[in-house]
Amino acid sequence: MKKLFILVGYLLGYLASYAQADYKVIFDITSKSVEDHNTVIRQLNGILKGSPDAQLEVAVYGDALDMVLKDKSKITPALTELLNNKKVSVKVCGATMKRNNKDASELIPGVNVVPDAIYEIITKQREGWGYIKVAH
Secondary structure (H helix, E strand, C coil): CHHHHHHHHHHHHHHHHHHCCCCEEEEEECCCCHHHHHHHHHHHHHHHHHCCCCEEEEEECHHHHHHHECCCCCCHHHHHHHHCCCCEEEEEEHHHHHHCCCCHHHECCCCEEECCHHHHHHHHHHCCCEEEECCC
């Protein structure tokens, strides 16, 4: 009977540690829609409220480029607030920036450039990150 209690204790400990495993999600946004930009902000804030230690990343490419440009973004204050959290990162596609003749100096501070956003997403998925395509 004692062995059974020990076994159950180990099992419960294992399950508790598994339940507290890292929460890591990458969001994919390609939409020019400000409504979609607000959707990703709402989703990030919702996750952080429930899981403050979650690691979150947004991969921005295609028509979503305006979301991270200083002179065009409609969500700069909300995005800046999220970027102050070390658990949140926003990565913009370098190929998208090149196609649109933009450089890093035009980005909201804290937004980083990656060579290719799709490759960034695939890499995160290989590392066990969850994936969410942003749409409203």
